[in-house]
Amino acid sequence: xxxxxxxxxxxxxxxxxxxxxxxxxxxxxxxxxxxxxxxxxxxxxxxxxxxxxxxxxxxxxxxxxxxxxxxxxxxxxxxxxxxxxxxxxxxxxxxxxxxxxxxxxxxxxxxxxxxxxxxxxxxxxxxxxxxxxxxxxxxxxxxxxxxxxxxxxxxxxxxxxxxxxxxxxxxxxxxxxxxxxxxxxxxxxxxxxxxxxxxxxxxxxxxxxxxxxxxxxxxxxxxxxxxxxxxxxxxxxxxxxxxxxxxxxxxxxxxxxxxxxxxxxxxxxxxxxxxxxxxxxxxxxxxxxxxxxxxxxxxxxxxxxxxxxxxxxxxxxxxxxxxxxxxxxxxxxxxxxxxxxxxxxxxxxxxxxxxxxxxxxxxxxxxxxxxxxxxxxxxxxxxx
Numbered sequence: 153x154x155x156x157x158x159x160x161x162x163x164x165x166x167x168x169x170x171x172x173x174x175x176x177x178x179x180x181x182x183x184x185x186x187x188x189x190x191x192x193x194x195x196x197x198x199x200x201x202x203x204x205x206x207x208x209x210x211x212x213x214x215x216x217x218x219x220x221x222x223x224x225x226x227x228x229x230x231x232x233x234x235x236x237x238x239x240x241x242x243x244x245x246x247x248x249x250x251x252x253x254x255x256x257x258x259x260x261x262x263x264x265x266x267x268x269x270x271x272x273x274x275x276x277x278x279x280x281x282x283x284x285x286x287x288x289x290x291x292x293x294x295x296x297x298x299x300x301x302x303x304x305x306x307x308x309x310x311x312x313x314x315x316x317x318x319x320x321x322x323x324x325x326x327x328x329x330x331x332x333x334x335x336x337x338x339x340x341x342x343x344x345x346x347x348x349x350x351x352x353x354x355x356x357x358x359x360x361x362x363x364x365x366x367x368x369x370x371x372x373x374x375x376x377x378x379x380x381x382x383x384x385x386x387x388x389x390x391x392x393x394x395x396x397x398x399x400x401x402x403x404x405x406x407x408x409x410x411x412x413x414x415x416x417x418x419x420x421x422x423x424x425x426x427x428x429x430x431x432x433x434x435x436x437x438x439x440x441x442x443x444x445x446x447x448x449x450x451x452x453x454x455x456x457x458x459x460x461x462x463x464x465x466x467x468x469x470x471x472x473x474x475x476x477x478x479x480x481x482x483x484x485x486x487x488x489x490x491x492x493x494x495x496x497x498x499x500x501x502x503x504x505x506x507x508x509x510x511x512x513x514x515x516x517x518x519x520x521x522x523x524x525x526x527x528x529x530x531x532x533x534x535x536x
Contacts, residue, residue, distance in 0.1 A: 155474040156520045160355075161304055161332065161451050161511035162478055166398075167357045167405055174359060174398040185391055186382060195393050202400035206364060209407050210334075211342040218365045218383045219396050223331040224252040225376075226350035226365035229387070230327050231256045233373040234296050234348075235264050240325065242267040242293035244284065247496040248277055248305070250329055252350075253298050254492070267293060277308050277439045277497040278446070284315070288322035295324040301349075302332035305493040305509055306439030307447035316345045331355055331363075335406035336414070336450055347371060353395070357513070358402030362395035413514040418449045420512055420521065427525045428454060432532060438494060438507055451511035453494075455502050458532050463506035466531070473527045478509040 157165065177198065183191025185199045200214070207214040220226045231253065234240045243257050247270050261268045269287050272280040279299060288295065297319050301310050312328060319326040327348040333339065334349075335356025341349070348371070352363040367373055367386065379388035406413075425442055428435055434457040440446040441453045458466070467479055479491075494507055510524070 153474045154523050155476075156516075156523055157476045158510040158512060158516065158520070158524065159476045159478050160513040161509060163354045163360065164357045164513055165515050166359065167402060169405060170358055170398050170402045173401040174394050177394040177397045181393055181397075185393060186380070198397055199391055199393055202396050205400045206403055209339075209403055210366060211340045212366060213369060215384065216366055216369055218367055218386045219391055220350075220363045220365055220387060221361055221392075222354070222363035223250075223329060223350045223352035226352075226363055227252040227327075227329055228256050229365055229376045230348040230350065230367065230373065231260065231296070231298065232376055234325060234327070235260050235266055237374045238296075238325070238372050239294045240266065240296045242269065242291060242295045243298055244269045244271060244287050244295060244324075245298045246271050246273060246279060246300075248273065248303055248308075248493040249298065249300055250304055250331070251492075253300070253329055257298065271299070273497050275497060276446075277303070277306055277493070279310060279315075281311070281314065281318070285318060285322075288318060288324055295322075296327060297324050298327045298329070300329040300332070302330075302337070302448045303439070303493065304332050305491060306453045307332075307441045307451045308439050309446055309448060312339075312346065313344045319347075320345050332448065332450075335403055336410075336448065338407075338410070341366060348373075353399035353402055356402055356406045358399040359395045362392060362399040364399075409514075414449060416514055417512050417516075418444060420516055420518065421449055421452060423518055424452060424510065424512075424521045424525075427521055428452075428528075431525050431529050432456065436502065438498065438502075450513070451509055453507060453509045455498075455505050455507045456528070456532065458506060460504065462531070462535060466506050466508070469531055470527065475524055475527060477524075478511070479506065 181195050181198050183195040185192055185196040203217050204214045207217050245257055257268055260266050272283040299310055299315060301312050316326050325347045328346055330349045331352045334351040347368045349366040354360040375386050377388045382388055436455040438453040438455055
């Protein structure tokens with residue numbers, strides 16, 4: 153049976169070079185980076201080199217990179233500390249954020265009585281920038297805006313610099329979940345006046361369990377996890393040196409190969425769009441995922457014209473055929489009620505139909521696309 157992995161927005165395949173690098177660190181650099189002997193100093197040196205390398209790709213100071221276990225921890229650290237330590241009493245966000253943000257601000261609303269406002273979205277799920285400006289103008293609260301750069305389900309791209317400048321104009325803090333964009337888009341935080349961002353290694357062919365928070369210098373944020381002075385006092389706990397080294401190596405390779413791999417994946421996505429449109433009548437693309445100028449090149453989210461009965465078994469049948477993709481994000485795959493992202497802007501009629509997210513990497517081929525389209529066509533026409 154052919155195996156096709158079209159779920160890179162959930163997690164990516166590790167590059168061989170990253171696996172080799174991690175293995176070398178695991179074998180040779182086992183000292184605790186907080187220890188003062190030679191073994192510890194060697195691990196510490198590796199850690200700080202990784203920090204500097206990651207900072208270089210974002211054009212920020214190394215001291216502004218704080219290592220975490222991933223994007224969710226980074227989002228929690230930033231949002232919770234902003235309320236607890238910076239006096240934030242109001243958060244502006246959107247209803248299509250990742251649950252790492254939505255569930256955190258819901259908790260903050262309940263536990264700290266902060267005000268939550270959601271910016272309006274257009275019919276494709278893009279932020280209404282005029283409404284965001286209205287929300288920023290009409291407040292006496294200390295405000296933080298939290299809007300993701302690239303949506304993990306439909307791929308919509310936020311105009312990051314535009315929002316950052318708007319927040320600066322109205323004296324609001326700006327946090328963005330950049331988990332789906334770091335390693336896939338050039339980001340220069342010296343040119344974009346963003347205050348906080350989150351990233352995860354496993355989204356750009358690095359290991360799971362490693363990520364980082366970008367925290368602008370002198371922000372005033374304090375630790376969420378207590379116990380030690382690691383990560384400049386912002387994240388207690390012995391650092392996973394091997395995973396951080398793997399993350400740094402993965403990010404380096406992602407940016408070294410960015411133009412070549414992006415062009416390849418754009419071609420693959422365009423081919424997938426064409427094959428789907430030509431093969432499956434009445435298929436729809438959700439959000440702006442079919443518009444490469446307004447959506448990431450790394451995914452397609454499609455609404456399929458099939459009956460509810462067939463929809464119930466769709467993912468199961470695809471899995472039996474060796475095809476990995478997502479119905480909504482992998483982080484909520486066990487949840488009922490459908491995608492909160494699609495619910496925010498799709499019609500009731502389209503919400504009754506199954507929507508699938510196919511997300512790609514340079515490891516995929518046109519043969520993968522042909523196989524998936526053939527399987528979908530056969531299932532839609534003939535069933536099991």
